[in-house]
Amino acid sequence: MNHFESGECIAQAWGRRPGVRTNSFVPRYLLYRLPPCLMPTCSTELASHIRMLAIPFAPVIISRAGATLIAQTYISSHPATGLLLISPPPSNASVPQSLLPTPLEEFIFEARFPCAILCAEAEQSRLAAESRLWKDPGVDKIVVQDEDAVVGQQGVVQIEQWLDELGI
DSSP, X not given: OOHHHHTOOEEEEXXXXXXXXXXXXXXXXXXXXXXXXXXXXXXXXXXXXXXXXXXXXXXXXXXXXXXXXXXXXXXXXXXXXXXXXXXXXXXXXXXXXXXXXSOOOOOOOOOOSOEEEEEEHHHHHHHHHHOHHHHOTTEEXXXXXXXXXXXXHHHHHHHHHHHHHHTO
């Protein structure tokens, strides 16, 4: 069972101030049957949550699985201090049609801010072959042993280390 089927979909925004954090949970029935016309709506909702934080700096966006589509939509038109994608689909075309019934154009934003992709070793080869961001030399690649490590303590430690490197 992959991330899309498991129903795990969280987009998180982290502020630079200690303890400033919000979770935007997207209902499973929306994310996994999400036509592209709703992607800007979800991005707007995420922007609204981030605005309500009233942080003085652009946030670090951390998202996982299908929520990475929302995060990348947000990043395409909003500022960010950083972007961490956890186990993203290699491309929008690779998202199963049952989950995203109409095609979604590939994202073309330029990563002019710190970006990273966290994935399991099993996902690495597919991302290397199909992912535009994985091929970008400016994007940090964080590979952990397996799916349990991605969602477990090893993944959390890797995320904390990456945020420390950014000075956040």
